[in-house]
Amino acid sequence: MIHVQPFSRLGRFTNDWLNARHHFSFGSYHDPRRMGVGGLRVWNDDEIAPGTGFDPHPHRDMEIITYVRDGAITHRDNLGNEGRTEAGDIQVMHAGTGIVHAEYNLERTPTRLFQIWIMPNRQGVAPGWGTKRFPRQGAGLALLASGRESDKTADALPLHADAALYAGTLKAGETVRYALGAGRVAYLVPASGRVTVNEVAAGTRDGVAVAGEPFVDLVADEEAEIVLVDVAE
Structure with a gap:
């Protein structure tokens, strides 16, 4: 099953500093048909104005x-963590038993990012936060974060979830085959560019759910930046 959710049909929230699109039900946007994919519960597409951001709040x-797709985000939390994550890199926050954090765009230009929430595979873990820079060279999709047993030795940020996040930029005409194991689903978004997923077309910032397929075959119809989450059903 391949299902494409066009960007034009995503949920929407806009105020004087935040322009957000919601792939799944979130906040004031509720669609009973859009409650997540497997353990993936939130995929928000946010644009944050310069000098603004999310004030301290708990999870x-x-x-x-x-x-982070464009610009940078600065994180602060009640554990004393503080750091800046730039475009192309990621940060991971383990909410666990409870954390209070703030996320600010301290840059002179808008920051654009994907905010992705995944259900943990165990409750009550110690809260924490980490960020990491990843090389942008190389073909295909790179593993950036994972909680799967098979990835414990990988150079990726850890997750307390049976899930993995991959990202990469494909050149026009480049193809990638990603193996999707039994009992797993994938959700991917082209941050830029157009792609074909198992012979189904998807445009910039569309969401693509893949289930019941042994492989995810990606073809870049033009240069495309892809973000993909592999998660247990």
Whole structure:
């Protein structure tokens, strides 16, 4: 099954500093048909105005990944963590038993990012946060974060979830085959560019759910930046 959710049909929230699109039900946007894919519960497409951001607020028992597409985001939390994550890199926050954090765009230009929430595979873990820079060279999709047993030795940020996040930029005409194991689903978004997924077309910032397929075959119809989450059903 391949299902494409066009960007034009995503949920929407806009105020004087935030322009957000919601792939799944979130906040004031609720669609009973859009409640997530497997353990993936939130995929927000946010644009944050310069000098603004999310003031301190709490979370618990959730794995939260921020993939920065343009600009940078500065994180602060009640554990004393503080750091800046630039475009192309990610940060991972383990909400666990509880964390209070803020996310600010301290840049002179808008920051654009994907905010991805995944259900943890166990409750009550110690809260934490980390960020990491990844090389942008190389073909295909790179593993950036994972909680799968098979990835424990990989150079990726850890997750307390049976899930993995991949990203990469494909050149026009480049193809990638990603093996999707039994009992797993994938959700991917072209941050830029157009792609074909198992012979189904998807445009910039569309969401593509893949289930019941042994492989995800990606073809870049033009240069495309891809973000993909592999998660247990």
